[in-house]
Amino acid sequence: MTNNKPLVGAAVIGQSGGPSSVINASAYGVIKTALESDCITAVYGAHHGIVGVLNDRLMDMSKEDPKELELLPYTPSSALGSCRYKIADPDVDDTDYKRILEVFKKHNVRYFFYNGGNDSMDTCNKISRYMKKVGYECRVFGVPKTIDNDLYGTDHCPGFASAAKYIATSVMEVSRDSQVYDKGMVTIVECMGRHAGWLTAAAALGNAAGDGPDLIYLPEIDFTMEQFLADVKRVYAEKNNCLVAVSEGVHYADGRFVSEAKTSGTDGFGHAQLGGLAARLADAVKNELGVKVRGIELSLLQRCAAHQASLTDIEESFNSGKVAVESAIAGETGKMVGFVCDRDNGYVCHYELFDLEKVANFEKKVPLEWITPDGCHVTDDFIRYCSPLVQGETKLRYENGLPRFAKLKKVFAE
Numbered sequence: 001m002t003n004n005k006p007l008v009g010a011a012v013i014g015q016s017g018g019p020s021s022v023i024n025a026s027a028y029g030v031i032k033t034a035l036e037s038d039c040i041t042a043v044y045g046a047h048h049g050i051v052g053v054l055n056d057r058l059m060d061m062s063k064e065d066p067k068e069l070e071l072l073p074y075t076p077s078s079a080l081g082s083c084r085y086k087i088a089d090p091d092v093d094d095t096d097y098k099r100i101l102e103v104f105k106k107h108n109v110r111y112f113f114y115n116g117g118n119d120s121m122d123t124c125n126k127i128s129r130y131m132k133k134v135g136y137e138c139r140v141f142g143v144p145k146t147i148d149n150d151l152y153g154t155d156h157c158p159g160f161a162s163a164a165k166y167i168a169t170s171v172m173e174v175s176r177d178s179q180v181y182d183k184g185m186v187t188i189v190e191c192m193g194r195h196a197g198w199l200t201a202a203a204a205l206g207n208a209a210g211d212g213p214d215l216i217y218l219p220e221i222d223f224t225m226e227q228f229l230a231d232v233k234r235v236y237a238e239k240n241n242c243l244v245a246v247s248e249g250v251h252y253a254d255g256r257f258v259s260e261a262k263t264s265g266t267d268g269f270g271h272a273q274l275g276g277l278a279a280r281l282a283d284a285v286k287n288e289l290g291v292k293v294r295g296i297e298l299s300l301l302q303r304c305a306a307h308q309a310s311l312t313d314i315e316e317s318f319n320s321g322k323v324a325v326e327s328a329i330a331g332e333t334g335k336m337v338g339f340v341c342d343r344d345n346g347y348v349c350h351y352e353l354f355d356l357e358k359v360a361n362f363e364k365k366v367p368l369e370w371i372t373p374d375g376c377h378v379t380d381d382f383i384r385y386c387s388p389l390v391q392g393e394t395k396l397r398y399e400n401g402l403p404r405f406a407k408l409k410k411v412f413a414e
Helices: 023-035 049-054 095-106 118-134 160-178 198-209 225-239 260-264 277-289 311-329 380-390
Strands: 009-015 040-046 058-060 109-116 139-144 186-191 215-217 242-247 293-297 335-342 348-355
Touching: 009 023, 009 049, 023 040, 023 109, 023 139, 023 311, 040 049, 049 095, 049 109, 095 109, 095 118, 109 118, 109 311, 118 139, 139 311, 160 186, 160 198, 160 242, 160 311, 160 380, 186 198, 186 277, 198 215, 198 242, 198 380, 215 225, 225 242, 225 277, 242 277, 277 293, 311 335, 311 348, 311 380
Parallel strands: 009 040, 009 109, 109 139, 139 335, 186 242, 186 293, 215 242
Antiparallel strands: 040 058, 335 348
């Protein structure tokens, strides 16, 4: 429901979950727009997300050097600090919510923006519901972020395009490296993606230039070791070389992850900590084919490669934060800013609001029709979808030949 009455009070922006190379662009969109607003009296950054709110650790963003803030869109990771903290359902345990309300009242917080993925949108939704239940007027907004690109409703997610660009570029470079010798080699590149294969699929962007992967395996399709080995053997016999891109979350038909590292632990939301898949598959190929094999795990490099960020991604990420603040000031609450895009005549991105109730905890996966019938590559439809998103290069500043990232003073409110 929209309330058009001007609401005067402070704003809090928090970041949560795994970071990205452009998450701070979204935060800057919120911070800059809020600082310039007449009805927002103070702008605070929650130190380590909702944990910072619970601990009353709020940074006064007005105390930061504006020139440092201007560097945020080109600074990777979460400048305000992130967390993986799962708050309970308020109808079951409202302890955390009472504390959040206490902190909000202390600082007269009337606007809350949470920058994150699926679990963060769930947190945002719970807080929105609770504030309505207790009658405390606070406009709550989700600002999307996830390199996994699996948030429901939105065409794509801030952070995905830059990670996709890095993966496509890295695979293209590895493709050249893997073909340099006179003897053949099988190279297996492991990409992030627990249940959705968007990132791994992005490796296919390099195929148009002749430097993409021969085989791509996504978690949307059940994995069969026998078929995988047969595919690799076929390609290797044809080319004396084979380059594979595979999602960390590929699984067997019974749901078991192929990765040996599944048992390494879980995060704060109970998600398996994956990794080690490339090495596992490399061993299987070596034992089966007896050829030289390399396993490469891109790991955190995928989400912190600010030097390879997409300008389109940076601009859209900033705008998602800006639109969130403008919409909240206009009276909206309980929403997430999302993208609706038109690719029929060029590429046009519109910003729309989605109900948090519908977004929270629903995962968007790669459409099965965008995966080739043999299950080991993607179609041109995916390329048409993804290609516009990686356009443009970052305006990252350099000093002494190295990137110049934002340096925040982090002055805490009393």
